[in-house]
Amino acid sequence: MPAKIHNFGGGPAKLPEEVYDIIKNELTNFGGTEISLLETSHRSQTYMRLNTDVQNVVRRLLDVPDNYKILFLAGGGTGQFAAVPLNLISRTGTADYVVTGDWSAKAAKEAKKYGNVNLVLPARDGYTNIPNQSEWKLDPNASYVYICTNETIHGVEFDFVPDTKGVPLVADMSSNIMSKKVDVSKYGVIYAGAQKNIGTAGVALVIVREDLLGHALPICPSILDWAPNAKADSILNTPPMFAIYVMGRVLEWVERNGGVQGMSEKAAKKASLVYDIIEKSNGFYYAPVAKSDRSKMNVPFRIGNPGNDALEKEFLKGAEALGLIQLKGHRSVGGIRASLYNAVTVAEVETLAKYMNDFQNKHSK
Numbered sequence: 151m152p153a154k155i156h157n158f159g160g161g162p163a164k165l166p167e168e169v170y171d172i173i174k175n176e177l178t179n180f181g182g183t184e185i186s187l188l189e190t191s192h193r194s195q196t197y198m199r200l201n202t203d204v205q206n207v208v209r210r211l212l213d214v215p216d217n218y219k220i221l222f223l224a225g226g227g228t229g230q231f232a233a234v235p236l237n238l239i240s241r242t243g244t245a246d247y248v249v250t251g252d253w254s255a256k257a258a259k260e261a262k263k264y265g266n267v268n269l270v271l272p273a274r275d276g277y278t279n280i281p282n283q284s285e286w287k288l289d290p291n292a293s294y295v296y297i298c299t300n301e302t303i304h305g306v307e308f309d310f311v312p313d314t315k316g317v318p319l320v321a322d323m324s325s326n327i328m329s330k331k332v333d334v335s336k337y338g339v340i341y342a343g344a345q346k347n348i349g350t351a352g353v354a355l356v357i358v359r360e361d362l363l364g365h366a367l368p369i370c371p372s373i374l375d376w377a378p379n380a381k382a383d384s385i386l387n388t389p390p391m392f393a394i395y396v397m398g399r400v401l402e403w404v405e406r407n408g409g410v411q412g413m414s415e416k417a418a419k420k421a422s423l424v425y426d427i428i429e430k431s432n433g434f435y436y437a438p439v440a441k442s443d444r445s446k447m448n449v450p451f452r453i454g455n456p457g458n459d460a461l462e463k464e465f466l467k468g469a470e471a472l473g474l475i476q477l478k479g480h481r482s483v484g485g486i487r488a489s490l491y492n493a494v495t496v497a498e499v500e501t502l503a504k505y506m507n508d509f510q511n512k513h514s515k
C-alpha cells in the first residue's frame with residue numbers, strides 16, 4: 151500500500167484531517183460530559199447548544215439573513231427532492247425545473263409525483279453546458295424555479311444566479327456549498343446533502359426563507375415539512391445528531407481557514423491545475439464540459455475522445471498504486487472524475503497533476 155492516500159471521491163468525500171483529530175478526541179467524552187454524543191439525549195442542553203452552534207456557523211459563513219431559517223434534516227439530498235415540491239408546489243400546482251445533469255433530472259422526476267413540472271430546457275443528449283438564460287422557457291405561473299448549482303456527475307456548475315422575475319429560486323448546492331460566496335437573499339431555498347463538501351452522510355442542510363414556510367401539501371410527511379421542523383429548531387424527532395456534529399466541526403474548520411472566500415481561492419487554484427493539464431494535453435485528455443460552465447468541484451474527463459476504456463483502466467490502476475483513489479467516473483458516464491472538494495489540499499491536487507503529466511508522457515506517441 152502507498153504511504154499516503156489522496157481521496158478524490160465524489161462522495162461521501164474526504165474530510166479534513168484536522169477534523170478527524172477533533173472527532174477522535176471528542177468521541178467518547180463530548181464537551182466534558184464524559185459520555186459520547188452518540189449516547190446523549192437530543193433534548194439535552196448539551197445537544198441544544200451544539201444545534202445552535204452549528205446553525206450559527208452556517209449563518210456566519212454564508213452571511214444568512216435573519217429572515218431565513220437554518221434546518222438540519224434527515225434523508226440527505228434525495229429527501230429534499232421530495233420535500234421541495236411537497237413544501238412549495240401548492241401555490242400554483244406547477245414548478246419550473248432547469249435540468250442540467252442527472253441530479254436535477256432526478257429532482258424533476260420526484261417532483262412530478264406532486265404536481266406539474268415544466269422542463270425549462272429542451273431535452274438534450276448529455277449534459278455539457280448550462281444554456282444561456284435567454285434560451286430558458288420559464289413559466290410565470292411556476293411556484294418556484296429549481297436548479298442544481300453544481301452537477302456532481304457531469305461537472306457542470308452555475309457561475310451566475312438566474313433571474314426568476316420574483317419566483318422563488320430553489321437550489322441544490324450539495325456538491326459546491328461553502329466553496330464560493332453565495333448571496334443567500336437571491337434564493338428562496340438552498341439545500342445541501344452534507345457528505346460532499348461539508349460533512350458526512352445522513353443530514354441535509356436546508357436554508358429556507360421564512361415566508362415559504364407553512365404552505366406544504368396536506369399529504370406532506372411531517373418529517374419533510376419544513377415548517378414544523380423550523381418551529382422545533384430541527385429537533386422535531388431524534389435528528390442525525392452525529393452527522394450534524396461532524397458538519398459543525400467541518401464548518402468551524404472552514405472558518406479557521408479563510409471562510410468561504412478562502413475556500414473559493416483554493417478551489418480556483420486546484421481546478422486550474424487539473425483543467426490546465428487537460429487543455430495542454432493536445433487531446434490526450436478530454437473534458438467534455440464547455441469551458442465557461444466547468445465545475446471547480448468535480449472534474450470529469452476522458453482519455454481521448456471518445457474515451458479509451460483500456461487506457462482509462464490503466465490510468466486508474468496506476469493512480470491507485472500511488473494512493474490516488476476514487477477517481478473512477480460515475481457509473482452513468484464512465485471515464486475519470488477528480489472531485490476537488492474543500493478538504494482536498496492543493497498539494498494533493500499537485501500530486502494528481504504530476505501523475506496526469508507522467509501518464510501522458512508515457513502513453514502519447
Ligand SMILES: *Cc1c(COP(=O)(O)O)cnc(C)c1O
Pocket residue numbers: 161225226227228229253298300301302322323324325343344346352
Ligand atoms: C449526492 C447528491 C445528491 C444526493 O444526495 P443523497 O444525500 O445521496 O440523497 C443530490 N444532489 C447532488 C447535487 C448531489 O451531488
